[in-house]
Amino acid sequence: MENYLVMEDVTKIYNNGIIANDKVNFSARKGEIHAICGENGAGKTTLMKMLFGIEQPDEGKIIIKGKEMRLNSPTDAIKAGIGMVHQHFMQVPTLTVAENVTLGIEPTNGVVFDMEKAIKMTSECCEKYGFEINPKAHIQDLSVGVKQKVEIVKALVKGCEILILDEPTAVLTPQETKELFVQLKNLRDSGCTIIFISHKLNEVKELCDRVTVIKKGKTIGVWNIKDVTEADISRYMVGVDVDLDIPKKPAEPKENVLVVKDLTVYNEAGKKKVDGVSFSVRKGEIVGIAGVEGNGQREMIDAITGLSKYSYGSITLMGKEVKDMDIRGLRTNGLVHIPEDRNLYGCARSMSIRDNMIADKITDPKYNNGIFINEKAIKDDTDKWVDEFGVLCDDGDQLVGMLSGGNVQKVVVAREFTSYSELVVCDQPTRGIDVGAAEFVRERMVHMRDQGKAILLISADLAEIMSLSDSLIVMHGGKINAFFPDVKTLTEEDLGFYMLGVKHMSEEEIRGALHE
Amino acid sequence: MGVITEIFNTISRVVVLPSFYYMIFQSAAPILLAALAVAVAIKANAINMGIEGIMTVTSLVCVLVSSAVGGQPAGGPWLGLVVAIIVGGLLGFAVSVFAFRLKIDIILVGIAMNLIGTGASVLLMYVLTGDRTTTTSLSSGTLPQLAIPLLKDIPFLGEVLSGHYVLTYLAYILVFVMSFFLFKTKLGLRIRAVGENEEAAESVGISSLRIKTIALIISGVLGGIAGAFMSECYLAYFSSGLIAGRGFVGLAACNMGSGNPGIICLCCLAFGIFYAFSNFSTLSNLSIYALNALPYAVVLVGVVIYSVYMRKKELKRLQGLESEENLEHGQPAK
Numbered sequence: 001m002e003n004y005l006v007m008e009d010v011t012k013i014y015n016n017g018i019i020a021n022d023k024v025n026f027s028a029r030k031g032e033i034h035a036i037c038g039e040n041g042a043g044k045t046t047l048m049k050m051l052f053g054i055e056q057p058d059e060g061k062i063i064i065k066g067k068e069m070r071l072n073s074p075t076d077a078i079k080a081g082i083g084m085v086h087q088h089f090m091q092v093p094t095l096t097v098a099e100n101v102t103l104g105i106e107p108t109n110g111v112v113f114d115m116e117k118a119i120k121m122t123s124e125c126c127e128k129y130g131f132e133i134n135p136k137a138h139i140q141d142l143s144v145g146v147k148q149k150v151e152i153v154k155a156l157v158k159g160c161e162i163l164i165l166d167e168p169t170a171v172l173t174p175q176e177t178k179e180l181f182v183q184l185k186n187l188r189d190s191g192c193t194i195i196f197i198s199h200k201l202n203e204v205k206e207l208c209d210r211v212t213v214i215k216k217g218k219t220i221g222v223w224n225i226k227d228v229t230e231a232d233i234s235r236y237m238v239g240v241d242v243d244l245d246i247p248k249k250p251a252e253p254k255e256n257v258l259v260v261k262d263l264t265v266y267n268e269a270g271k272k273k274v275d276g277v278s279f280s281v282r283k284g285e286i287v288g289i290a291g292v293e294g295n296g297q298r299e300m301i302d303a304i305t306g307l308s309k310y311s312y313g314s315i316t317l318m319g320k321e322v323k324d325m326d327i328r329g330l331r332t333n334g335l336v337h338i339p340e341d342r343n344l345y346g347c348a349r350s351m352s353i354r355d356n357m358i359a360d361k362i363t364d365p366k367y368n369n370g371i372f373i374n375e376k377a378i379k380d381d382t383d384k385w386v387d388e389f390g391v392l393c394d395d396g397d398q399l400v401g402m403l404s405g406g407n408v409q410k411v412v413v414a415r416e417f418t419s420y421s422e423l424v425v426c427d428q429p430t431r432g433i434d435v436g437a438a439e440f441v442r443e444r445m446v447h448m449r450d451q452g453k454a455i456l457l458i459s460a461d462l463a464e465i466m467s468l469s470d471s472l473i474v475m476h477g478g479k480i481n482a483f484f485p486d487v488k489t490l491t492e493e494d495l496g497f498y499m500l501g502v503k504h505m506s507e508e509e510i511r512g513a514l515h516e
Numbered sequence: 517m518g519v520i521t522e523i524f525n526t527i528s529r530v531v532v533l534p535s536f537y538y539m540i541f542q543s544a545a546p547i548l549l550a551a552l553a554v555a556v557a558i559k560a561n562a563i564n565m566g567i568e569g570i571m572t573v574t575s576l577v578c579v580l581v582s583s584a585v586g587g588q589p590a591g592g593p594w595l596g597l598v599v600a601i602i603v604g605g606l607l608g609f610a611v612s613v614f615a616f617r618l619k620i621d622i623i624l625v626g627i628a629m630n631l632i633g634t635g636a637s638v639l640l641m642y643v644l645t646g647d648r649t650t651t652t653s654l655s656s657g658t659l660p661q662l663a664i665p666l667l668k669d670i671p672f673l674g675e676v677l678s679g680h681y682v683l684t685y686l687a688y689i690l691v692f693v694m695s696f697f698l699f700k701t702k703l704g705l706r707i708r709a710v711g712e713n714e715e716a717a718e719s720v721g722i723s724s725l726r727i728k729t730i731a732l733i734i735s736g737v738l739g740g741i742a743g744a745f746m747s748e749c750y751l752a753y754f755s756s757g758l759i760a761g762r763g764f765v766g767l768a769a770c771n772m773g774s775g776n777p778g779i780i781c782l783c784c785l786a787f788g789i790f791y792a793f794s795n796f797s798t799l800s801n802l803s804i805y806a807l808n809a810l811p812y813a814v815v816l817v818g819v820v821i822y823s824v825y826m827r828k829k830e831l832k833r834l835q836g837l838e839s840e841e842n843l844e845h846g847q848p849a850k
Contacts, residue, residue, distance in 0.1 A: 075721030090716035092709045103709055104720030106702045113702045154720070 003063070004030040004193055005051075005162055010060035012046050020046035022217040023060070028162070028210075033184060033194045035204040035225070037237055038214035044197050047214070048164050051195075052084045053077035064162075078104075083155025084164040089147050090154075093140040097133055098122045101154050125157045130186060144293050145176040152183075163187070164195045169203055170431075170460065173292045174496035181207050201230040213237055237435075248446045251470035253282040256515055257334070257423045257454035258304070263313035265299040273299040275478035276313070279513035281423065281454040286445065288469030288487070289458045292499050296478035297458055298340075304456070305337045305425055306330045307345075318422055331360060334422030338412055338429050340458075342405075346412040349401035353393060354382040356400050357415045381418075389414040390440060406437030413441055417448060424448055424455045430464060442468060462492055473513055474498040481505065483513040519802075526800035530793065534675035539795050542680060544788025545687040546571075546745045550766025551784055552687075552694050553738035555775045557608075559698055560731035561711040562615070565626020567739050568763030569633025570607045574600040574743030576637040579656040579754040580644065588657025593748045597659065597683075600740040608736020612729040630763075638756050650755035658752045659683060659744075681749035683741060688781070690738070695777045707731050739763070761812060768815050772822045783818070790814045 005028040012021040021043045028034045038044045049055040051062065053071035062069050064080050071077045077084075091100050098118040107117035122135040131149045139147065148168060155163055165184075169177045184194055184207065198204055204211055205225060213220040213236040220236050258281040265274040274296040281287045291297050302308040304315055306327045315322045317333050325333070339345035347356045358378050361367060367374050382396045391410045393403060400408055409429070416424070426445060430438035445468060449455050459465040465472065466487055474482040474495065482498040482505040484490050497503040530536050550567050557564040564570075581599045582592030611629060615622040642648050659682050668678035698704040710717045710727040717724055746762070747754045765787060773780030790811040797804040 073721065074719055078721055084719070086719065088715075090713070090719040092713045092716050094712060095705075095709065099705060099709075100716075103705070103717065104722050106705060108702050111701050111703070113700060113705050158720075 003027055004065060006061075006063040007047065007051065008061045008063065010047065010050060010057045010062070012043075012050060012055060012057055019217050021050075021057070023219075024214065024217065025219050026212055027222075028193050028195060030161075030193055031188055031191050032209040033188050033196055033207055035196045035198060035208040035211040036214060037198065037201070037204060037211055037233055042214045042237075043217040044214055045166065048084065048166065048195070048197065051077065051162075052082055052164060078158050078160070081159060081161040082164065083152075083158060083160030083162070085148065085151045085155065085166065085168055087166045087170065089151050091139045091147060091150065093138070095139060096135065097137050097139065097142075097150055098135040100139055100150060101125070101135070101157050103154075105158060121157060122153065125153050129153070129156060129190070130183060144171045145173070145179075148172070148180070149183075156187075161191070162193045162195065164197070166197045167199065168196070169198065169200060171293055173499050174462070174492065175500055176292075177203065201233050204233065205230055234435075246442050246446060246467050248468075249450070251285040251449065253285040253470070253515075254452070256280045256282050257318060258456065259314075259316045259514070260300075260304065261314045261316075261514070263300065263303060263310060263315060265296070265303050265308070265310045267299060273478050274303070274310075277475075277478075277480055278313075278511075279473055279480065279483070280515045281456050282515060283422075283454050284449060284452050285470045286449050286455040286457055286468055288465040288472040289456065289475060290462065290465050290472060290495060290499060291475035291481075293460065295475045295499075297475050300475075301340075301425065301427055301456075301458060305335065305339075331419070334420060335425065336416040336419050336421040336423070337425045338409075338416055338427060340427040340431070342408055342412050347400045347408060349408075350399060352397045353386060353391065353400055353403075353411055354378060354396040356411055357382045357385055357396075357418070360415060360419055385414045385418055389417075389444075404434075406433035409433050409441060410437060413444060417444060421448075421453055424453050426455065426457045426459075428459055428461075429457070430459070430461065438464075462495060466490060466492065466495070471513075476501040480510050480513055483510050485512060522801055526793075526796070526802055529799045530796045533796075534672050536792055536796065537676040538680070539792035540785060540788040541676070541688075542684055542750075542788075543791030543795075544784040545681075545684040546742050546750065546762050547766050547769060547787055547791075548687045548781060548784040549683075549690070549738055549742035549745060550763045551769040551773070551780045552690055552777060553735045553742065554767050554770040555773070555777060555780060556694065556698065556707070556738065557731050557735040558770060558775045559704075559711045560707045560728045561714065562612070562728045562732055562735075563622055563626065564608070564611060564732060564735045564739070565623055565767070566607070566611055566629025566633070567626075567735070567742075567766060568759055568761065569626075569629035569631070570604055570736055570739035571743040571746065571759045571763050572630075572633040572637050573607065574604045574740040575747035575758055576641060576651075576743075576754045577603050578744045579651050579654060579747045580640075582656035582748070583651075583654035587655040593657050593659045596656065596748060597741070597744045600744040601737050602740070604736040604738070604740020604743065605733045606736065608732040608734070608739065609729065611736070612732040616725055616728060634756075637754070641754065641756070648756070651753045652755075654753065656748070656753060659748045681745070683745045683749050686741065687745070691777045691781045698777070703727075703730070742766075765811070765815050768819050772818060786818070787811060787815060 007024065007026040009023045009025060010021055011023055013019050024043065024047055026047065036044050046055060050057050053073045053076045056072060062071060069080055071080065098115065101122045102118040107114040107121065119135045126133050131153055133146060133149055133153065139150065168180065172180060188194055196204065196208055208225050210222060210224055211228065211233060212222045213233060215237060260280065261278050263274055263277045264272065267273045277300060289297055303310040306322065306325060317330065317335060320333055322330060343349060358367060362373065367377055379396070386393065386396050389410045391414065392407050400411055429441050442464070445455060457465060457468060469487050472484040472487045472490065473480055476499060481501060550571060553567055554564050578596035578600045582596035585592045585595055607629065611625050614620045614625040638648065641651060645651055645653055647653055661679050661681050662685060664678040668674045698708065706717065706722055706727050710722065710724045714724045746758050751758065769780050769783040769787065772783045794807040794810055797807050
């Protein structure tokens with residue numbers, strides 16, 4: 001069917017005056033995988049929110065199977081046969097798979113929740129579409145890949161015929177991604193229409209039948225995937241070719257800045273998440289940490305940056321043990337940190353760009369005389385940084401919450417990179433920001449390295465971590481599974497094998513991560 | 517030294533009395549009702565801080581309704597209970613309107629509810645009865661006490677477990693009812709889902725606003741029963757200061773029981789022991805004021821012990837003492 005789903009001249013203007021969608025046209029056929037590509041802030045998410053009833057269009061029509069629909073809530077969308085897999089999983093961790101899958105359409109026996117029936121509904125749906133999930137398992141015990149399958153089953157069990165996937169591969173390993181693609185193709189062949197939102201053009205090329213490109217809230221065009229190359233799509237998206245090669249000289253590492261020895265960390269549930277990890281980061285090098293989410297990177301970084309405590313082993317920064325240091329102590333000893341969640345930990349959204357940039361330096365006598373703050377000095381310096389880091393804003397007094405994701409990240413980067421630093425911890429520094437801003441952040445990291453800083457980079461973006469890192473650590477099951485002193489020879493597939501624990505390196509090789 | 521001896525003497529005089537154990541169950545009942553009220557709301561991630569105020573208002577309403585229809589002979593206490601339940605439900609609904617529709621911080625709404633409850637009930641009492649402290653001038657009566665057949669004839673045990681007020685039995689039955697409701701029913705599942713991940717519930721078409729409102733109404737209803745207990749079982753009249761912090765003690769018990777009805781019940785019984793003691797001041801030379809203050813001091817100690825326990829658990833986590841795999845590996849415990 002040609003016009004199974006049509007969104008016609010859809011316009012959405014948010015209350016703050018931002019035009020997210022400007023007469024966007026989008027249509028999908030029955031039984032196709034249709035990609036929507038566009039930079040961050042291009043309006044993909046808004047368009048999908050309208051299709052799923054979370055937002056309502058100000059103008060335009062949504063037509064499903066020839067019938068114009070008004071979708072006022074997700075309930076309406078679910079009734080119309082639309083399902084959505086959100087970027088952040090919509091699951092209740094302490095409940096079982098079956099309870100999560102049937103939430104909202106709970107089978108009952110009178111007023112009693114019928115667990116047996118819920119399990120049966122879940123396993124029947126899993127069988128029908130070839131998913132292997134234990135309906136009795138609790139969500140909190142599952143890996144990210146399985147959680148995502150639960151999310152898809154959740155939509156299917158409600159009889160969804162149009163499935164929206166919002167960047168589904170962002171959290172998966174290459175192998176898990178492959179498995180997901182096989183299942184999505186099966187779903188398509190059984191007549192399901194899949195809308196696939198992604199930044200990863202190689203995946204779009206591999207999986208999808210057609211692609212719609214959106215730029216600055218407008219539709220640029222629709223192409224059959226076999227008629228366009230990845231380079232074409234990226235040109236349509238940003239107007240210029242994206243150069244993923246980051247120009248950098250070979251590293252010249254000097255003495256150790258961060259030394260981690262036999263570090264062991266337990267999580268809230270008392271489970272060992274980091275298991276005797278040892279490595280070091282030296283001046284003038286970028287050490288990358290790769291790994292599937294949930295293999296201890298999070299806990300390790302939290303311990304290094306002082307966000308959580310650890311019990312066994314040692315972490316030394318510039319020769320000093322950090323165990324009993326508070327965050328201020330860590331910072332005076334040269335730690336700067338770009339946190340993973342910029343909105344929660346990276347900035348204060350309701351404060352100005354100026355206040356955010358100066359927050360960690362306000363104790364400096366340059367900016368205060370003991371009683372009053374020196375507004376002139378603050379204004380001069382922050383204006384300079386706004387300029388230097390290319391933050392797109394009206395002026396430094398604008399609230400950070402008003403900026404786009406990429407510009408918020410630039411504010412965070414500007415604050416951290418202008419502080420006194422020896423060790424720079426970059427946790428997912430370019431996640432979810434547009435290509436232009438990501439490129440800028442990466443260049444800045446290389447620039448910091450060339451100034452002799454030690455850089456620890458954690459990223460789920462394999463292309464990024466492979467092109468930026470000088471040496472690379474792979475974590476699996478809380479341990480270092482592989483150490484590559486030189487990343488140039490490494491292939492993405494090989495990295496995937498180490499990340500999944502299919503291959504292991506010898507202890508001898510792994511010991512190389514600690515330079516003594 | 518004299519004080520310590522006197523404490524031991526008092527304890528030894530009191531613990532042999534069946535009426536002491538009877539009092540434990542009776543004193544724990546209103547706290548338990550309050551704690552269950554808080555628990556159902558907290559499972560939906562809505563804090564019903566105003567429970568004390570809801571209990572105050574409903575206990576007065578009970579007395580007024582009961583005496584208006586002619587007191588005990590006319591079945592007034594029963595009608596009072598019904599109206600208290602309705603008023604409690606309405607107050608729970610009011611909390612949800614203020615907190616979720618008008619977007620006022622739910623803690624502030626709770627504080628306001630407590631202040632209004634105390635103030636308004638005294639005002640209302642004065643306007644209607646001309647008395648500022650109690651409603652003893654009204655004959656509102658009490659709900660019946662139940663003698664349980666067979667059980668009442670067993671020595672000691674019969675005196676402890678039989679002959680309680682209807683609402684006392686109801687409180688303990690509600691422990692099971694609420695467990696079943698929260699963990700086995702569809703609405704209970706939705707309440708827990710909304711409480712833990714509101715977005716997830718919303719994404720499958722569950723209105724979190726509706727679920728939270730329902731939870732707060734149920735919470736108010738339970739608060740109404742707790743209020744009725746105070747003025748139709750515990751006493752046969754309303755007085756200012758009648759609730760005396762029992763709603764807050766319920767809040768503490770709910771927190772210590774992590775919203776789990778079974779554990780909440782145990783916490784309430786533990787508090788009940790000390791409430792019961794204060795009823796036996798005549799058997800003791802200890803200051804009656806000290807005895808009356810005892811339950812509250814114990815709640816404070818209980819909450820401190822609870823947080824020390826949680827902190828220990830946190831430390832253990834860091835050292836991995838709770839991890840079984842750790843024991844397998846034979847790692848030294850620090």
